Amino acid sequence: MKRSFIREILESIDSETISFAGGLPDEKLFPIEALKKASEKAFENPQNLQYTVSNGIPSLREKIADFYNKEGFETKASNILITTGSQQGLFIIAKYFQNRKIIVEEPSYLGAVNVFRMNGLEMRSVPLAYDGIETGPFEELYSHIKLAYLIPDFQNPKGSLYSSEKRLEVAKSVLKHGGYIIEDAPYSELYFDQKMPSISSLIPDNSLHLGSFSKTLSPSLRIGWIRANEEMIKMLTTIKETIDLHSCGISQYILDHYLEDASSYENHLAALRSAYKAKMHIFTKALQENLKEFQFETPKGGMFVFGSLPGVDTFALVQKCLKEKVVYVPANQFYLDKPISDEIRFNFTYTSPDEVEEGLQRIKKALMA
Numbered sequence: 477m478k479r480s481f482i483r484e485i486l487e488s489i490d491s492e493t494i495s496f497a498g499g500l501p502d503e504k505l506f507p508i509e510a511l512k513k514a515s516e517k518a519f520e521n522p523q524n525l526q527y528t529v530s531n532g533i534p535s536l537r538e539k540i541a542d543f544y545n546k547e548g549f550e551t552k553a554s555n556i557l558i559t560t561g562s563q564q565g566l567f568i569i570a571k572y573f574q575n576r577k578i579i580v581e582e583p584s585y586l587g588a589v590n591v592f593r594m595n596g597l598e599m600r601s602v603p604l605a606y607d608g609i610e611t612g613p614f615e616e617l618y619s620h621i622k623l624a625y626l627i628p629d630f631q632n633p634k635g636s637l638y639s640s641e642k643r644l645e646v647a648k649s650v651l652k653h654g655g656y657i658i659e660d661a662p663y664s665e666l667y668f669d670q671k672m673p674s675i676s677s678l679i680p681d682n683s684l685h686l687g688s689f690s691k692t693l694s695p696s697l698r699i700g701w702i703r704a705n706e707e708m709i710k711m712l713t714t715i716k717e718t719i720d721l722h723s724c725g726i727s728q729y730i731l732d733h734y735l736e737d738a739s740s741y742e743n744h745l746a747a748l749r750s751a752y753k754a755k756m757h758i759f760t761k762a763l764q765e766n767l768k769e770f771q772f773e774t775p776k777g778g779m780f781v782f783g784s785l786p787g788v789d790t791f792a793l794v795q796k797c798l799k800e801k802v803v804y805v806p807a808n809q810f811y812l813d814k815p816i817s818d819e820i821r822f823n824f825t826y827t828s829p830d831e832v833e834e835g836l837q838r839i840k841k842a843l844m845a
């Protein structure tokens with residue numbers, strides 16, 4: 477099993493290195509004052525520092541259920557399991573489905589691939605286009621595998637967004653053959669134009685929908701969730717209990733107080749979307765000016781620009797880039813079996829406009845060396 481390149485890089489780079497590598501939110505956009513106020517309230521009650529229930533505090537589960545209800549996707553608190561980030565959600569789900577076969581997109585999120593591998597899941601990949609998974613090969617494999625891991629909104633690493641047609645096609649395959657999709661949705665709220673309905677909303681009983689506050693509020697809180705049918709939630713809760721008894725209680729209470737004012741979260745999300753949209757435009761413009769060779773699709777949301785430098789081994793290039801004090805993720809990391817790739821994933825949310833300009837010039841220098 478390979479360690480995550482991104483986590484290794486995060487451990488090894490110094491403060492002078494410009495990083496386009498991690499899926500990091502912009503720290504300037506954390507709603508610090510509102511979270512401070514929520515924390516003060518959370519610390520007022522000593523019971524909030526006590527052990528708590530494994531499935532998550534009821535009032536936070538209700539608020540999360542309401543996110544779905546507002547979009548017309550009927551959900552009760554009993555459909556929600558709070559997890560320690562969606563990464564733990566993936567681990568719990570993989571434990572439940574251990575030693576099964578599973579369809580994954582190609583390329584896919586390395587953090588999930590590693591979890592599946594560790595739990596003995598045998599992965600079969602289906603190519604991912606910018607408008608979603610190739611539905612022909614998906615249907616063929618799904619008819620007997622009956623389990624798939626998909627990231628329909630602003631995928632990590634590809635930034636792709638499933639079209640309505642492909643969402644329907646996938647839902648149809650699931651209804652026809654039974655089984656489950658695991659829909660990982662940490663970037664869904666970071667749309668630039670409009671939100672697409674989840675695939676899970678079309679197949680409520682046959683889906684495990686993963687959400688997270690990591691990309692919208694703060695990854696340090698380590699709070700995510702799984703939305704699934706009640707029976708499934710009960711079984712997943714039993715697994716979670718064996719891992720950590722419950723997710724951090726005080727983080728849950730802080731979030732619960734923060735979300736008491738629903739409009740404040742909505743306003744925060746709106747500000748985040750427009751700030752990230754502006755950052756994306758700055759990044760793609762800088763790419764066109766400084767790294768003309770890079771071919772990419774303009775993202776419609778999320779945190780990543782994905783594309784290729786035709787003919788360049790981007791893993792070899794990143795070693796040169798590290799010497800120039802700039803880093804990105806070479807895309808061979810996101811494929812099950814592709815040692816050499818000419819593709820790159822850039823994160824555009826973390827760096828400032830000056831760093832973007834400087835970082836891309838450093839990459840250009842490494843490319844010319």
Ligand SMILES: Cc1ncc(COP(=O)(O)O)c(C=O)c1O
Nearest residue numbers: 499561562563585632688690700
């Ligand atoms: C697709 C995807 N799923 C899950 C995660 C894990 O997020 P967290 O555990 O912080 O909620 C990430 C993090 O980058 C991700 O990109």
